[in-house]
Amino acid sequence: MVQLTQEEIAKIQEIIKDLPPEEQENKARELVAQLHPEALQQQCPFCLMAEGKIPTTNVYNDNEFMAVLEINPANPGHMLFFPKKHFEDTTELTDNEQQRFFTIANNLTKSLSKIAEGTNMYIANGEVAGQKFHHAIIHIIPRYKGDHVTFQWEQQKTSPEDLKTIKEHIEKNYPQKKERREEIKPQEFTTIHSEMRTP
16 A cells, blocks of 8 residues: 655645545545556555455445445445456456346345335446446445436437447357257167167
Protein backbone atom coordinates (compact mmCIF):
# COMPACT_ATOMS: atom_id res chain seq x y z
CA MET A 1 0.00 0.00 0.00
CA VAL A 2 1.24 3.51 -0.83
CA GLN A 3 1.72 5.68 2.25
CA LEU A 4 0.74 9.30 1.59
CA THR A 5 2.26 12.15 3.53
CA GLN A 6 -0.04 14.52 5.43
CA GLU A 7 0.88 17.18 2.89
CA GLU A 8 -0.17 14.92 -0.03
CA ILE A 9 -3.45 14.01 1.70
CA ALA A 10 -4.23 17.70 2.31
CA LYS A 11 -3.43 18.55 -1.32
CA ILE A 12 -5.71 15.81 -2.66
CA GLN A 13 -8.55 16.77 -0.28
CA GLU A 14 -8.27 20.39 -1.38
CA ILE A 15 -8.52 19.43 -5.08
CA ILE A 16 -11.51 17.06 -4.72
CA LYS A 17 -13.54 18.94 -2.09
CA ASP A 18 -15.74 20.77 -4.63
CA LEU A 19 -16.34 17.73 -6.87
CA PRO A 20 -19.62 15.77 -6.71
CA PRO A 21 -19.32 12.83 -4.24
CA GLU A 22 -19.52 10.23 -7.01
CA GLU A 23 -16.45 11.78 -8.73
CA GLN A 24 -14.28 12.29 -5.65
CA GLU A 25 -13.03 8.71 -5.26
CA ASN A 26 -11.97 8.36 -8.91
CA LYS A 27 -10.26 11.77 -8.89
CA ALA A 28 -8.44 10.93 -5.65
CA ARG A 29 -7.17 7.64 -7.16
CA GLU A 30 -5.99 9.54 -10.25
CA LEU A 31 -4.10 12.05 -8.11
CA VAL A 32 -2.51 9.30 -5.99
CA ALA A 33 -1.39 7.56 -9.20
CA GLN A 34 0.20 10.83 -10.39
CA LEU A 35 2.03 11.28 -7.10
CA HIS A 36 2.99 7.60 -6.83
CA PRO A 37 2.99 5.75 -10.19
CA GLU A 38 3.62 2.51 -8.29
CA ALA A 39 0.09 2.90 -6.89
CA LEU A 40 -1.22 1.71 -10.23
CA GLN A 41 0.05 -1.75 -9.28
CA GLN A 42 -1.98 -1.81 -6.06
CA GLN A 43 -4.39 -4.66 -5.53
CA CYS A 44 -7.97 -4.40 -6.72
CA PRO A 45 -10.35 -3.08 -4.00
CA PHE A 46 -12.77 -5.97 -4.55
CA CYS A 47 -9.96 -8.48 -4.01
CA LEU A 48 -9.07 -6.60 -0.81
CA MET A 49 -12.72 -6.81 0.31
CA ALA A 50 -12.69 -10.56 -0.38
CA GLU A 51 -9.54 -10.88 1.75
CA GLY A 52 -11.11 -8.91 4.60
CA LYS A 53 -8.60 -6.06 4.22
CA ILE A 54 -11.30 -3.47 3.51
CA PRO A 55 -14.21 -3.32 6.00
CA THR A 56 -17.57 -4.15 4.42
CA THR A 57 -21.17 -4.86 5.39
CA ASN A 58 -21.51 -8.40 4.01
CA VAL A 59 -24.92 -9.67 3.00
CA TYR A 60 -23.69 -12.85 1.28
CA ASN A 61 -20.42 -14.74 1.61
CA ASP A 62 -19.30 -18.20 0.47
CA ASN A 63 -16.04 -19.72 -0.84
CA GLU A 64 -16.43 -18.19 -4.30
CA PHE A 65 -18.66 -15.14 -4.12
CA MET A 66 -19.47 -12.17 -1.93
CA ALA A 67 -22.12 -9.45 -1.76
CA VAL A 68 -21.72 -6.24 0.21
CA LEU A 69 -23.85 -3.16 0.74
CA GLU A 70 -22.68 -0.21 -1.37
CA ILE A 71 -21.50 2.65 0.86
CA ASN A 72 -22.63 5.25 -1.73
CA PRO A 73 -25.85 3.56 -2.91
CA ALA A 74 -28.12 4.52 -5.77
CA ASN A 75 -30.90 3.57 -3.32
CA PRO A 76 -30.74 2.06 0.20
CA GLY A 77 -30.14 -1.68 -0.14
CA HIS A 78 -27.89 -1.31 -3.23
CA MET A 79 -25.62 -4.39 -3.25
CA LEU A 80 -22.30 -5.09 -4.97
CA PHE A 81 -22.04 -8.78 -5.84
CA PHE A 82 -18.74 -10.16 -7.11
CA PRO A 83 -16.52 -13.25 -7.35
CA LYS A 84 -13.71 -13.41 -4.78
CA LYS A 85 -11.29 -14.59 -7.46
CA HIS A 86 -10.11 -11.73 -9.68
CA PHE A 87 -11.82 -11.59 -13.07
CA GLU A 88 -11.55 -8.46 -15.23
CA ASP A 89 -15.26 -8.65 -16.09
CA THR A 90 -18.19 -11.09 -16.10
CA THR A 91 -17.26 -12.59 -19.49
CA GLU A 92 -14.16 -14.22 -17.94
CA LEU A 93 -16.11 -16.53 -15.64
CA THR A 94 -16.45 -20.14 -16.76
CA ASP A 95 -19.90 -21.49 -17.66
CA ASN A 96 -20.19 -23.19 -14.25
CA GLU A 97 -19.05 -20.06 -12.42
CA GLN A 98 -21.50 -17.93 -14.39
CA GLN A 99 -24.35 -20.30 -13.57
CA ARG A 100 -23.68 -20.00 -9.83
CA PHE A 101 -22.94 -16.27 -10.10
CA PHE A 102 -26.24 -15.40 -11.75
CA THR A 103 -28.26 -17.86 -9.65
CA ILE A 104 -26.99 -16.22 -6.45
CA ALA A 105 -27.50 -12.74 -7.94
CA ASN A 106 -31.10 -13.67 -8.71
CA ASN A 107 -31.62 -14.91 -5.15
CA LEU A 108 -30.14 -11.68 -3.76
CA THR A 109 -32.59 -9.79 -5.95
CA LYS A 110 -35.46 -11.87 -4.52
CA SER A 111 -34.28 -10.97 -1.01
CA LEU A 112 -35.23 -7.34 -1.73
CA SER A 113 -38.82 -8.21 -2.68
CA LYS A 114 -40.32 -7.17 0.68
CA ILE A 115 -38.67 -3.74 0.78
CA ALA A 116 -38.40 -2.71 -2.89
CA GLU A 117 -41.00 -2.11 -5.60
CA GLY A 118 -38.63 -3.31 -8.31
CA THR A 119 -34.96 -4.03 -8.94
CA ASN A 120 -32.24 -3.51 -11.50
CA MET A 121 -29.24 -5.74 -12.05
CA TYR A 122 -26.56 -3.59 -13.62
CA ILE A 123 -23.39 -4.95 -15.23
CA ALA A 124 -20.72 -2.79 -16.86
CA ASN A 125 -17.98 -4.61 -18.80
CA GLY A 126 -15.34 -2.15 -20.03
CA GLU A 127 -14.67 1.50 -19.22
CA VAL A 128 -16.79 2.78 -22.10
CA ALA A 129 -19.74 0.92 -20.51
CA GLY A 130 -19.14 2.58 -17.15
CA GLN A 131 -16.91 -0.03 -15.47
CA LYS A 132 -14.93 1.81 -12.78
CA PHE A 133 -12.85 -1.08 -11.43
CA HIS A 134 -11.43 -3.99 -13.39
CA HIS A 135 -13.25 -6.66 -11.41
CA ALA A 136 -16.40 -8.56 -12.41
CA ILE A 137 -19.36 -7.14 -10.51
CA ILE A 138 -23.15 -6.95 -10.55
CA HIS A 139 -24.88 -3.95 -9.00
CA ILE A 140 -28.20 -5.07 -7.53
CA ILE A 141 -30.28 -1.94 -7.04
CA PRO A 142 -33.66 -1.79 -5.30
CA ARG A 143 -36.09 0.55 -7.05
CA TYR A 144 -38.89 2.73 -5.68
CA LYS A 145 -41.50 4.92 -7.35
CA GLY A 146 -40.14 8.42 -7.75
CA ASP A 147 -36.51 7.51 -7.12
CA HIS A 148 -33.83 9.28 -9.14
CA VAL A 149 -32.06 6.27 -10.60
CA THR A 150 -32.06 6.37 -14.40
CA PHE A 151 -31.01 3.98 -17.15
CA GLN A 152 -31.75 5.87 -20.35
CA TRP A 153 -30.40 6.08 -23.88
CA GLU A 154 -31.35 7.83 -27.06
CA GLN A 155 -33.00 5.39 -29.45
CA GLN A 156 -31.41 5.13 -32.87
CA LYS A 157 -32.72 3.97 -36.24
CA THR A 158 -31.15 0.82 -37.66
CA SER A 159 -31.47 -0.31 -41.28
CA PRO A 160 -32.39 -3.90 -42.18
CA GLU A 161 -28.89 -4.24 -43.71
CA ASP A 162 -27.25 -3.18 -40.43
CA LEU A 163 -29.44 -5.61 -38.47
CA LYS A 164 -28.40 -8.42 -40.84
CA THR A 165 -24.68 -7.55 -40.53
CA ILE A 166 -24.85 -7.38 -36.72
CA LYS A 167 -26.83 -10.65 -36.58
CA GLU A 168 -24.18 -12.40 -38.72
CA HIS A 169 -21.36 -11.02 -36.54
CA ILE A 170 -23.03 -12.24 -33.33
CA GLU A 171 -23.75 -15.68 -34.75
CA LYS A 172 -20.21 -16.03 -36.11
CA ASN A 173 -18.57 -14.99 -32.83
CA TYR A 174 -20.92 -16.69 -30.38
CA PRO A 175 -18.74 -19.05 -28.27
CA GLN A 176 -19.34 -22.66 -29.27
CA LYS A 177 -19.19 -25.54 -26.85
CA LYS A 178 -17.40 -28.66 -27.94
CA GLU A 179 -19.90 -31.21 -29.16
CA ARG A 180 -20.38 -34.15 -26.83
CA ARG A 181 -20.15 -37.55 -28.43
CA GLU A 182 -23.56 -39.13 -28.40
CA GLU A 183 -23.88 -42.02 -26.03
CA ILE A 184 -24.34 -45.37 -27.77
CA LYS A 185 -27.14 -47.43 -26.34
CA PRO A 186 -26.36 -51.11 -25.53
CA GLN A 187 -28.58 -52.45 -28.32
CA GLU A 188 -26.89 -50.11 -30.84
CA PHE A 189 -23.46 -51.27 -29.66
CA THR A 190 -24.44 -54.91 -30.31
CA THR A 191 -25.55 -54.03 -33.86
CA ILE A 192 -22.41 -52.01 -34.56
CA HIS A 193 -20.17 -54.73 -33.08
CA SER A 194 -21.79 -57.49 -35.17
CA GLU A 195 -21.54 -55.36 -38.33
CA MET A 196 -17.83 -54.88 -37.67
CA ARG A 197 -17.36 -58.66 -37.39
CA THR A 198 -19.20 -59.37 -40.63
CA PRO A 199 -16.62 -60.19 -43.38
